[in-house]
Amino acid sequence: MSLPSCFVPATEAADARALIALDRASLSSWREAQSPAIRAWLDGHGFNASAGSFLTLPGTDGKPQSVIVGVADSADPLALAHLPSLLPAGTYRLAADAPVKLDIALVLLGWGLGAYRFERYLKTPRAMAKLVLEDAAIESAEAFALLKASTLVRDLVNTPTEHMGPEELEAVAIRLAQAYGGQVNTIVGEALLKQNFPAIHAVGRASHRAPRLIELSWGDAAHPHVAIVGKGVCFDTGGLDIKTADGMRNMKKDMGGSAHALALAQLVMSRKLPVRLTLLVPAVENAIGPNAFRPGEVIATRQGLSVEIDNTDAEGRVVLCDALTYAAEKKPELILDFATLTGAARIALGPDLPALFCNDESLAADYLHAGERARDRLWRMPLWRPYLSMLKSNIADLANAGASRLGGAITAALYLERFVPEGLPWAHIDVYAWNDGERPGKPAGGEAQGLRAAFALLKARYPGA
Structure with a gap:
């Protein structure tokens, strides 16, 4: 296995400094076992083993010998995640006799997440501290897979649209398929109309980069079928209902749903979950041009429902509805979708807590429990169906948005639900x-949220990887 650069095997780090995990309960007894000089050093620095605190301890020669670090929750994957960027450059090894025992799989996940920097255009000015991995840690293949998938999300979201458009998303899917034995089929441009994906085409037709539906297939046909769908709006100007400058500034991240979907597919394939996988990414730019879709237009959808465009900035749900319809036609036993869909979800839950909408009580409970186990939490929001009245249109089956901005995350989810057949579990x-x-x-920039939860859900539902 090729190790990320923030890790080194034990054979290459004989001089690594010890990392000693402490908590407030164990500090006093550990302190009493130290030399008078170390006790004075601790007292002089006021070290109290609070979460996130750390202190370098000198050896008899005055050089750094070891590091003590305060840990409040030994099961937190991010308990040591601050250290790679804050410790002096060098190699560090978890002390086997530390008072607080840490799970090496969680440590390496957090260390890798903390060491991550997006360096495609600008190199990090200082070297990150490196963690020594013993043989047992190197064998933690799942932790490395989770780290690899999380950094894939970050890399894709951080990449500017000039280098991460619909064609580049397709290239990522092809690369994954080649790596793990899948197949990719892509429907591009005018072929979307010929093959009945009119909503995806309508949103993406104004861009010089052709819209497309990317489909990756993998797995044994005898296994349970799971569909994963990700919103791939590679840049969102808002369309003719143009966003403000502030609102448009980070819209390279509007393909974040597709980044999560691709990363989850990578996890499923690399860990060989016993499922048949269909990954769908409707990839477009919501651009402004002579043929941009307009407010007040009525567009067709694959399912046959007509949609009046109330707001061209509510485009994510429009591309997703065709993809969800297509996913349902394949009769999977489960559909999961990811989308950077609404600012309303952020107003309700803040930036760190993804909103979960689900039409199946068992699936919702399993998803929430998986998030708890993986320390990757979500919060369930209601599919409050009376709010469907907010999407009423006088000239079409429904509108993509409405006059009221109240309950915006809920109405967006209700729109999507209209394209999922009753009885098909969907989250x-x-x-x-x-x-x-x-x-x-x-670190600032792209982030994987709910990814570990989704993988934990699938792993629990389909054991035997």
């Missing part, structure tokens, strides 16, 4: 896919 994640600022393990 929709409205995700922000972004960190507005720097935090331990969460």
Whole structure:
């Protein structure tokens, strides 16, 4: 296995400094076992083992010998995630006799997330601290798979649209298919109309980059069929209902749903879950041009419902409705979708907590429990069907938005639900896919949210990887 650059095997790090995990309960007894010089050092620095605190301890020669770090929750994957960027460059090894025992799989996930930097255009000015991995840690294949998938989301979302348009998303799907034995079929441009994907075409037709539906297929036909759908709006100007400059600034991230879907597919394939997988990404740019779709137009959809365009900035649900219809035609036993769909979800739940909408009580409960287990939490929001009246149109089956902005995340989810057949379990994640600022393990920029939860859900439902 090729290790990420923030890790080194034990054979290459004989001089690594010890990392000693402590909590407030264990600090006093550990302190008493130290030399008078170390006790004085601790007292002089006021170290209290609070969460996130750390202190370098000198050796008898005055050089750094070890590091103590405060841990409040040993099951938190991000407990040490601040250290790669804050510790002096060098190699560090978890002390086997530390008072607080840490799960190495969680540590390496958090260390990798904390060490991540997007360096396609600008190199990080300082080297990250490296963690020594013993043989048992190197064998933690699932933790590395989770880290790889999370960094894939970050890389895709962080890449500007000039280098991450619909064609580039297709290239990512092809690369994954080649790596894991899948097949990709893509419907591009005018072929969308010929093959009855009119809503995807309507949103993407104004861009110089042709819209497309990307389909990746993988797995044994005898296995349970799971469909994953991701919103791939590679840039969202808002269309003719143009966004403000502030609102448009980070819209390279509006393909964050597709990034999550691609990363989840990578996890499913790399970990060989016993499922038959269909991944669908409707990939478009919501651009402004002479043939941009307009407010007041009525567009067709694959399902046959007519949709009046109330707002061209509510385009994500329009491309997703064709993809969801197509996914349902394949008769999977489960559909999961990811989308950076509404600002309303962020107003309700903030930037860190994805909104879960689900039409099946058992699936919803399993998803929430999976998020708890994976420390990748979601919050369930209601499919409050009386709000469908907000999407009423006088000239079409429904509108893509309405005059009221109240309950915007709910009405968006209700729109999507209209394109999922009754009785087919479906879960929709409205995700922000972004960190507005720097935090331990969460560098500013693209972020995977709900990804580990989704994989934990699938792994529990389809054991035997």
